[in-house]
Amino acid sequence: MLLTGGDGQRFRFDAGTLCLEFLLSGAVEPWELLREPADLAAWAPLTRLGIEGPVTAGPGDLTAARRLRAAIWRLAVRSAGAEGVPGVPSPIEDPPGEAASPAGDDLRVLNAAAAAPPPVPVIGADRERGWAYPVTASQFLSAVARDAIDLFSGPRAGRVRMCAGDNCYLIFLDTSRPGARRWCSMSRCGNRQKLRTRRS
Numbered sequence: 001m002l003l004t005g006g007d008g009q010r011f012r013f014d015a016g017t018l019c020l021e022f023l024l025s026g027a028v029e030p031w032e033l034l035r036e037p038a039d040l041a042a043w044a045p046l047t048r049l050g051i052e053g054p055v056t057a058g059p060g061d062l063t064a065a066r067r068l069r070a071a072i073w074r075l076a077v078r079s080a081g082a083e084g085v086p087g088v089p090s091p092i093e094d095p096p097g098e099a100a101s102p103a104g105d106d107l108r109v110l111n112a113a114a115a116a117p118p119p120v121p122v123i124g125a126d127r128e129r130g131w132a133y134p135v136t137a138s139q140f141l142s143a144v145a146r147d148a149i150d151l152f153s154g155p156r157a158g159r160v161r162m163c164a165g166d167n168c169y170l171i172f173l174d175t176s177r178p179g180a181r182r183w184c185s186m187s188r189c190g191n192r193q194k195l196r197t198r199r200s
């Protein structure tokens with residue numbers, strides 16, 4: 001996905017997986033991009049799902065999207081062993097075996113969203129894979145939640161990272177073989193670090 005930093009720099013960022021990509025829709029203020037249902041409908045086609053047709057979204061979908069995104073954000077920050085973002089409440093550690101914990105709530109949010117039917121795949125006359133349109137927001141959120149369940153329930157959860165750059169809170173799945181990815185992008189935080197090292 002092509003992002004624009006606070007300083008205007010455009011750079012490519014690979015979140016590594018759909019559910020972490022969803023955080024780019026603005027998991028925390030002031031980066032919120034989903035302010036009305038139409039924003040969600042416009043944002044869904046930007047993801048790696050490859051949606052190329054219309055997406056429908058209503059007011060309830062917007063609430064559901066934000067709730068799901070917040071749950072994924074907290075689970076991802078915890079998986080990354082990160083502190084979160086200053087000024088944003090950090091995830092509360094849940095006591096072991098405590099079902100009615102905030103983390104338990106987040107898992108329930110994931111499960112509820114994943115219980116809805118996902119987008120329906122179709123194959124065209126040209127053997128191209130696509131989706132049955134319109135894709136509903138609920139189908140889109142189901143795909144995101146299913147991806148999150150896959151991620152947080154498996155070994156890849158240990159590969160969730162927050163960018164090591166200063167004031168950069170981008171979260172990604174490290175899919176590199178050695179598992180040593182530190183930066184959101186080499187052309188952004190990776191490069192800044194290189195310059196800093198050179199200067200010092």
Ligand SMILES: [Zn+2]
Nearest residue numbers: 163168184189
């Ligand atoms: Zn970064």
